Amino acid sequence: MAGSAARRTTRPTAQRAVVWRQFRKNRLAVGGGLVVVALGLVAALAPLLAPYDPAAYDVKQILLSPSAAHWFGTDQLGRDVLSRMLFGSRISMAVGFVSIGIAVLVGTLIGTVAAYYGGRVDEVLMRFVDLMLNFPRFFLLLTLIALLRPSIWVIMAVIGFTGWMGLARLVRGEILSLREREFVQGARALGAPDLRIMFRHILPNALVPVLVSATLGVAGAILTESGLSFLGLGVQPPTPSWGNILIDGKANIEIAWWLSVFPGLAILMTVLAYNLFGEGLRDALDPRLRR
Amino acid sequence: MFGYLIRRLLISIPLLLGILCLSFVMLKLAPGEPTIVQQDLQARATGAQRETLRQLYGLDKPVYEQFGRWLWRVVRLDFGRSYSPDGRPVLDKIAERIPITLGLNLLETIIIFAVAVPLGILSATRQYSLFDKAMTVFVFVGFATPDFWLALLVMILFGVQLGWLPISGLRSLNFEYLPFWAQAWDIVSHLVLPILVASIGGLAGLSRYMRGSLLEVIRQDYIRTALAKGLSKRVVIYKHGVRNAVIPVVTLFGLMLPGLLGGSVIIETVFAIPGMGQLFYQSAFSRDEPVLMALIVIGASLSLLGNILADVSYAIVDPRIRVSGRRGV
Numbered sequence: 248m249a250g251s252a253a254r255r256t257t258r259p260t261a262q263r264a265v266v267w268r269q270f271r272k273n274r275l276a277v278g279g280g281l282v283v284v285a286l287g288l289v290a291a292l293a294p295l296l297a298p299y300d301p302a303a304y305d306v307k308q309i310l311l312s313p314s315a316a317h318w319f320g321t322d323q324l325g326r327d328v329l330s331r332m333l334f335g336s337r338i339s340m341a342v343g344f345v346s347i348g349i350a351v352l353v354g355t356l357i358g359t360v361a362a363y364y365g366g367r368v369d370e371v372l373m374r375f376v377d378l379m380l381n382f383p384r385f386f387l388l389l390t391l392i393a394l395l396r397p398s399i400w401v402i403m404a405v406i407g408f409t410g411w412m413g414l415a416r417l418v419r420g421e422i423l424s425l426r427e428r429e430f431v432q433g434a435r436a437l438g439a440p441d442l443r444i445m446f447r448h449i450l451p452n453a454l455v456p457v458l459v460s461a462t463l464g465v466a467g468a469i470l471t472e473s474g475l476s477f478l479g480l481g482v483q484p485p486t487p488s489w490g491n492i493l494i495d496g497k498a499n500i501e502i503a504w505w506l507s508v509f510p511g512l513a514i515l516m517t518v519l520a521y522n523l524f525g526e527g528l529r530d531a532l533d534p535r536l537r538r
Numbered sequence: 539m540f541g542y543l544i545r546r547l548l549i550s551i552p553l554l555l556g557i558l559c560l561s562f563v564m565l566k567l568a569p570g571e572p573t574i575v576q577q578d579l580q581a582r583a584t585g586a587q588r589e590t591l592r593q594l595y596g597l598d599k600p601v602y603e604q605f606g607r608w609l610w611r612v613v614r615l616d617f618g619r620s621y622s623p624d625g626r627p628v629l630d631k632i633a634e635r636i637p638i639t640l641g642l643n644l645l646e647t648i649i650i651f652a653v654a655v656p657l658g659i660l661s662a663t664r665q666y667s668l669f670d671k672a673m674t675v676f677v678f679v680g681f682a683t684p685d686f687w688l689a690l691l692v693m694i695l696f697g698v699q700l701g702w703l704p705i706s707g708l709r710s711l712n713f714e715y716l717p718f719w720a721q722a723w724d725i726v727s728h729l730v731l732p733i734l735v736a737s738i739g740g741l742a743g744l745s746r747y748m749r750g751s752l753l754e755v756i757r758q759d760y761i762r763t764a765l766a767k768g769l770s771k772r773v774v775i776y777k778h779g780v781r782n783a784v785i786p787v788v789t790l791f792g793l794m795l796p797g798l799l800g801g802s803v804i805i806e807t808v809f810a811i812p813g814m815g816q817l818f819y820q821s822a823f824s825r826d827e828p829v830l831m832a833l834i835v836i837g838a839s840l841s842l843l844g845n846i847l848a849d850v851s852y853a854i855v856d857p858r859i860r861v862s863g864r865r866g867v
Binding site (some may be wrong): 402 | 551552553554556557560561564565568569678679681682683684685686687688690691693694697705796798803804807808818819822823825830833834837838841842845
């Protein structure tokens, strides 16, 4: 037991400092990280930050262009676009994190089992991964949502359960290489049970690439969600999401550019921030790129 | 090589069957069934009439039997008739949309390759220059831009503000009455915005890939050798470098194959283009199972074929790769 406590920190602190130093050098990645944190705060504090009630409509304030009172203008029901976007950020964050959480869980589970047991199990699971990868993804998403009726839970589940295949392959590859390392063989020689070797010794070491991949995955999930919402398949109005505000943008395209421009800009910035942050993380964590 | 191709094709068959079986079961397990959707349209249909309809479509049989029957018909290229009120043969409905989607996507693919490869070469040969940095920004922004939003932006700019281009459909209402040249321009002007929007993502990805590929090749020993023996930098880069670097980029075409016929649901919906993506969208919502299944057959087959094509073409253009050593995708 004493031995396992000492082994819990698989990366020595010195290495953590190296990674941090490396990451800090990449200004774009740091900027991305700051935006990611800021977005988290905005989503958490939306009710405090929003200048108006996002659902309050006002027939006298319909489709006003941006002004001091309404920074991002108002929509066709007279609702404040900025307030709706602030609340919409909660949807994007929630869908991004929950769906990628699902994908990480499923991918890690399948990748781990395939790699650790190998042979027939591996063959069957990897064929299943091939099958899912060749399933035209947008077809699958659309069909599932059309059959199940769109809601935020369906969106999260559907994005998660159709997006785990890359992670499964990644985890499998990591584990296959870790499995042969001395410290795992040592643990096996000491008679540690399978599950313990897996969760104590192998998975923590495979976690880093998974983390990077998940960060990039959040960006992808936010993009997918906004696209589905834009098609009317995501979060249903009156709940605001960046994608469904853009539906109003398209409906009023001839008269109200602000309904289209600002929500899209928010999606772009969010996805960009997560991508820069994720890539910076990957570069900092990859020792081969260090000079 | 030939043996490898055969083996890959054989592996694909059970994968395709798996995908079709999964889709079929998914459609059947979902709550409700197509006859209910039809009943909404004809409110007076009685229970007995619905039962007749179920028997007609074979919906009263167990799922595995329905799948077996469906598969047996598909093997003989009979995809049945659409459940939608027009009741037309599925193949007809698809056939009339293929030229539109295929034409649009072929143009798009050609443009992507024609523009992205030179851009990638310029970036790589001028690494860290202002141009390269601008390209990097373009690539990152391109990856993060939702295509439907970009569509809205160009519609606002070129369609609404400047009024240069039409923003939806493939033809103007008065198309029939226009002289030939005006007709040609009408078609082109309708295509500009969808193709522009649909190309941006691929352009960003492919130019980045080309850049990386060339940068890697330039570091190889044979490039250093070529430079050392006194060849000009220009000759070395274009004759030795680019030729080798473009190989992995060209093989990406295989991976674009499913998109050629599948079409983009989002682009086709935003620009109101009556292509395959739009057909899928409509069929998913009206639960038009025969059409949906036919589209899944096409999509999944192309995806599997595209992967094989990518791997095989890679092996053909690059003799260094020994095919037998590679695991199937």
